[in-house]
Amino acid sequence: MYDLIIIGGGPAGLTATIYALRKRLNVLLITKDLGGKTNYRLQLPDIEHHLVINGEEVVNNFVNEIEYLDFARVMDKVETVERTHDGYRVHTRSGPDYAARALLLTTGALGQQLNVPGEKEYMMRGLCYSAVSYAPLFIERAVTVIGDSLLALRAALELAHIAREVTLVAPTHGELDSPLGKRLIAASNVTLMEGYHVEKVLGDEFARTLVVKKGADMRAIQSDAFFVELGLVPNSKLVSHLVDCDSQGRIKIDSRNCTTAPGLFAAGDVTDAFGEQVLIAIGEGAKAALAAYEYLLGQPVPEGEPSRAGEWR
Numbered sequence: 001m002y003d004l005i006i007i008g009g010g011p012a013g014l015t016a017t018i019y020a021l022r023k024r025l026n027v028l029l030i031t032k033d034l035g036g037k038t039n040y041r042l043q044l045p046d047i048e049h050h051l052v053i054n055g056e057e058v059v060n061n062f063v064n065e066i067e068y069l070d071f072a073r074v075m076d077k078v079e080t081v082e083r084t085h086d087g088y089r090v091h092t093r094s095g096p097d098y099a100a101r102a103l104l105l106t107t108g109a110l111g112q113q114l115n116v117p118g119e120k121e122y123m124m125r126g127l128c129y130s131a132v133s134y135a136p137l138f139i140e141r142a143v144t145v146i147g148d149s150l151l152a153l154r155a156a157l158e159l160a161h162i163a164r165e166v167t168l169v170a171p172t173h174g175e176l177d178s179p180l181g182k183r184l185i186a187a188s189n190v191t192l193m194e195g196y197h198v199e200k201v202l203g204d205e206f207a208r209t210l211v212v213k214k215g216a217d218m219r220a221i222q223s224d225a226f227f228v229e230l231g232l233v234p235n236s237k238l239v240s241h242l243v244d245c246d247s248q249g250r251i252k253i254d255s256r257n258c259t260t261a262p263g264l265f266a267a268g269d270v271t272d273a274f275g276e277q278v279l280i281a282i283g284e285g286a287k288a289a290l291a292a293y294e295y296l297l298g299q300p301v302p303e304g305e306p307s308r309a310g311e312w313r
């Protein structure tokens, strides 16, 4: 039995694994990949990438270390999680079940897709899901944001402070009546296209044109980049029967990354913590590992297991 199983190898899970190893926990990381969403990088013509904060060095260091420490990781997809009398049992797609006294979920969130022709082809080549991460690159450029939630409005407003012009394609009225929406509508460099739906994405090497439609009115929008900000879907299903989630499905955590289930922790984009950014996920992962360590210290020493200097195992 492990002390701690961590599900998800993005920035939050990688950091948590390294912290847990340093604490000499008997830890296992189960993940589909190493690096998570940091494996995606927006490609743009003539862009100064140093303006983007992506925590690349830290994440790469942790990936290298965990690749080397292969006893601490299993590359697999977790299919189910269940509570047991002494912890949690995790069932993977291709391997055996794994058991642990504590569990940390760092499975991230996925950007909601447009599902239109051209989306897959141009994804990360001029078309992307994280405007806030890339906003500093668009000084005096033209960008388009698609969405009508607060996420989309926040992205459009941030871009409006930097870019020459911002087009917001809002399929519905959404949150446009919010203070954010009102600020956007008042901004001189923002064009609002309310009620338009995206038909397709066109381009050459990079996405160049978004074809949108409202009734019989079809238009083509040209931009330097297009950001799909329809919302984030947290990968919380694995534990949604065990913990409280908010209305968007994000796992509710307290300041120590504890969920509402004892011994079950969560960190990164899958939680209701503010800010979907690499550096934030790294910090949250570190904090969650320390919280899990504290939790395990407070648990009774399991019977029949050798204990050194009163340790928990």
Ligand SMILES: Cc1cc2nc3c(=O)[nH]c(=O)nc-3n(C[C@H](O)[C@H](O)[C@H](O)COP(=O)(O)OP(=O)(O)OC[C@H]3O[C@@H](n4cnc5c(N)ncnc54)[C@H](O)[C@@H]3O)c2cc1C
Pocket: 007, 008, 009, 010, 011, 012, 013, 030, 031, 032, 033, 034, 035, 036, 037, 038, 040, 041, 042, 052, 053, 054, 055, 076, 077, 078, 079, 106, 107, 108, 109, 111, 128, 129, 130, 133, 134, 235, 238, 267, 268, 269, 270, 275, 276, 277, 278, 279, 281
């Ligand atoms: C296109 C894009 C570009 C971005 N660019 C930046 C940027 O430049 N700077 C920045 O700060 N932020 C950026 N972000 C946001 C940033 O990537 C995320 O906030 C961060 O990666 C979240 O880390 P995480 O560890 O919580 O989740 P993720 O990075 O999403 O990692 C989740 C991990 O869980 C694994 N997983 C999921 N389900 C299972 C399962 N059932 N079984 C096993 N493993 C599972 C996945 O394989 C993955 O390894 C970007 C986001 C996107 C979408």
